[in-house]
Amino acid sequence: MDVLVCVKRVPMVGGRIALQPDQRHIDTTLLGFTVSPHEECAVEEAVQVTEAHGGEVTVLTLGPPEAAEQLRAAVSVGAASAVLLPTEEEGLGPIATARAITSAVTRLERERSRVFDLVMFGNEAADTGDYQVGIRVAHALGRAVATGVKQLEVTAGEAVARREYRGAEELFRLPLPAVVTVKEGINLPRYPSLPGRMRAKKATIVTFVPETPDEAVEMRTLRVPTSERRSAEVLGHGKEAVPALVSLLEKMGVVS
Amino acid sequence: MTKVVCYVELDADGVVDASARALTFARGITTRPTTLAALLPSPPTAEALGQLQSFGVSDVAVLEHDGISGYSPTALSRCLDAMSGEEDTLAVVAAATDHGNEVLAHLAATTGRDFVAVCTAAREEDGGGFSLTRHRWGGSLLEDSVLRAPRAIFSVSTDAVPPVPAPAATAPTTRTIRPELSAQELALQAAESRPESSGVALASAKVVVSGGRGVGGPEGFAVIEELAALLGGAVGVSRVVTSLGWRPHREQVGQTGTKVTPDLYLACGISGAIQHLAGCQSAKQMVAINTDPDAPIMARADYAVIGDVSEVLPALVAALGERRSRGRGE
Structure with a gap:
């Protein structure tokens, strides 16, 4: 059971997002980087699938050369090999991203002479949130796809994917090979072990340069929503604030 | 007359709130006279038809297929493709819910068209194309973009506009669409079960x-x-x-x-x-x-x-x- 999992390097934004003066990029001077939370869970799920059924996890990213850091993080928790599709462009759109990933999957499968039983993604990237790259790759590869998966069972030849929508559970049966996009909550990602960290340090990162077609969507500017900043009315400090808090809850009508 | 096609979700009370907002949004993306068409995953009740009319829908299409009993993003996307194939289609929209985003992504992938997810504003420009505002970082950042492509596909952020009725003059016409589906497309449908709920959702x-x-x-x-x-x-x-x-x-x-x-x-x-x-x-x-x-x-x-x-x-x-x-x- 071989699994390819796709991740994206994103800044670790905290309490607020600061933009560069060009209003087109996030100011990342003081920020570390990570992968989107859904993808961290996709890596963990891929590792769990291969632990249960044998096989290996390959991790792939499309991004700047620095994204090797995120590939090594995946190796440190169990991925066996890593592939970087380097791009100078800070943000490739979803069509270009899907095309680059599809051609990399095809090339890797040709070189290995066997397909990946599962290609996994996060449901959507934390930064751009395009909600489509996994589905585009699935169609391009001619494979079935389930998205937003919160529980995955893999048996010989089939993946059973479950998720929740408006209070109902939805279950999809996918013949393998298939594409699955997962959501955080499907598992609790492990921390890297010491041998894992050592392996990550030494891991070889395979690099393919992707083609980058033109996009019909062109980003002009980014902005932080303005109307949201409020100045909280302080009701008091510690226990002394409780009577004021109770009156407020009464006024709001949430206590009868 | 130009046309906007909207995927509309239904529940026991009729049109869901997020879809009512998407219909409101759909009416506002151009100043040209527009007809609003809705695709439904299942036959509407009389009440739901009334709601669709009140939100300006004049053409209702319902997915019907012997092999489909649960939610099927591929079947729904084939229906949207059939409804938006002609030149007069300006855009295809849906609420930016898990289902809405998924159906539109399948449509975009099978047709090779662009899909812009989680929009809070969209306006047709005089020279063609759209100017758009969409969420990044779950709405903590807004992106202003231009899209130069015909038959645009958007999903609509649930906080983009409040649901505002604008009744169509007459009751909508209703028809069924039976998409042709491959075995793989037919297989991709959800088996649904409703677990016992406990406590407040x-x-x-x-x-x-x-x-x-x-x-x-x-x-x-x-x-x-x-x-x-x-x-x-x-x-x-x-x-x-x-x-x-x-x-x-x-x-x-x-x-x-x-x-x-x-x-x-x-x-x-x-x-x-x-x-x-x-x-x-x-x-x-x-x-x-x-x-x-x-x-x-x-x-x-x-x-x-x-x-x-x-x-x-x-x-x-x-x-x-x-x-x-x-x-x-x-």
Whole structure:
């Protein structure tokens, strides 16, 4: 059971997002980087699938050369090999991203002479949130796809994917090979072990340069929503604030 | 006459709120005279048809296929393709729900068209194409873009516009669409089951009492649960609480958890990372309890108590309990 999992390097934004003066990029001077939370869970799920059924996890990213850091993080928790599709462009759109990933999957499968039983993604990237790259790759590869998966069972030849929508559970049966996009909550990602960290340090990162077609969507500017900043009315400090808090809850009508 | 096609979701009460908002949004994307067509996953009730008319829909199409009994994103996307194939189609839209985004992504993938997800504004430009505003980082950042492509595909952020009726003059015409599906497309449909629900559902709760790292540990959530029960609300948590394994992920509020829209959001020991605020920014009122008066949550809250949740919450629960027993005594 071989699994390819796709991740994206994103800044670790905290309490607020600061933009560069060009209003087109996030100011990342003081920020570390990570992968989107859904993808961290996709890596963990891929590792769990291969632990249960044998096989290996390959991790792939499309991004700047620095994204090797995120590939090594995946190796440190169990991925066996890593592939970087380097791009100078800070943000490739979803069509270009899907095309680059599809051609990399095809090339890797040709070189290995066997397909990946599962290609996994996060449901959507934390930064751009395009909600489509996994589905585009699935169609391009001619494979079935389930998205937003919160529980995955893999048996010989089939993946059973479950998720929740408006209070109902939805279950999809996918013949393998298939594409699955997962959501955080499907598992609790492990921390890297010491041998894992050592392996990550030494891991070889395979690099393919992707083609980058033109996009019909062109980003002009980014902005932080303005109307949201409020100045909280302080009701008091510690226990002394409780009577004021109770009156407020009464006024709001949430206590009868 | 140009046409906009909208995928509309239904529940027991008819058209869901997010779809009513998407229909409202769809009417506003061009100044040209437009007809509004709706695709439904199942036959509408008379009430749902009335709602569709009240939101300006003149053409209703219903997916019908012997092999389809559950939600099928591929079958729905084939229907949207059939409805939007002609030159007169300006755009295809849906609410930016999990289903809406999924159906539109399948449509985009099979037709090679662009799909712009989670838009808060879209306007057709004089020279063709669209100017758009969309969410990044779950709405913590807005992106202004231009799209130069015919038959644009958008999903509509649930906070883009309120649902505003604008009735069509006559009742909509209704027809069925039977898409031709490959075996693989037919196989991709959901088997649905509805688990027994317990307690107040987080997504629709009127009051949410949320705890973060400042709660101190798993045992600190007993008082959060007690307070939520007293207020008839649901328990929420921040991401760190689920990452640490203190509480289950289904309680997580935020960009990668549940998005909540309560009348009151009580944030206890939560610093207010943007990923958390992305899940609770639609709360009507927010009260924060935090030891740090400079925590980012304070810039979003309406009211604040500066203090340790382990001190404030037990006192609050005691005061509410006392108030309740006094009420009974009278």
